[in-house]
């Protein structure tokens with residue numbers, strides 16, 4: 720909660736520099752896709768028209784704290800930028816954000832340990848709620864009690880929604896649970912260590928897996 724709160728505060732600070740009406744001719748502050756290193760993964764709420772707002776971001780994985788930790792631990796390497804496309808719609812004090820996050824990573828196979836490339840894709844739907852007044856009341860509380868209907872909501876303050884944490888979370892959610900280069904990966908020979916994906920090593924192995932062999936002893940009636 721402390722992290723969330725400081726995140727909200729940083730939104731508030733950014734919103735402070737955002738005074739007065741946007742000029743009607745003003746271009747969106749978010750640069751279009753393909754402009755290279757995007758640092759503004761933000762939605763400026765007043766730019767959401769009655770038709771909604773479509774945005775695209777392309778961000779360097781190094782901009783995301785938790786992803787950098789995963790890279791440093793050798794859990795993955797990023798082979799592409801984090802690409803986000805989304806549509807934001809404003810409904811009263813809420814902003815509904817739907818979109819996709821995609822990238823490509825190299826992951827070490829849990830069986831053969833070889834790094835293989837895989838695409839990560841995540842579709843998300845998030846509700847951001849502007850809760851200016853309540854934030855003032857709870858400003859010095861570490862824990863904020865949420866009503867059940869608020870659990871899937873993310874609160875923002877001011878006129879800017881920072882999507883960095885949400886995008887990072889979507890990337891993490893997109894990682895496969897079973898990290899195998901292929902379902903058929905045979906991994907190394909338990910006796911000689913040879914990569915069985917490249918052919919048989921000639922070691923003799925029991926024909927049936929011991930787990931299945933033990934099932935034979937069950938007396939099914």
Ligand SMILES: [Zn+2]
Nearest residue numbers: 828831900904
């Ligand atoms: Zn493998």
Ligand SMILES: [Zn+2]
Nearest residue numbers: 908911920922
């Ligand atoms: Zn072998």
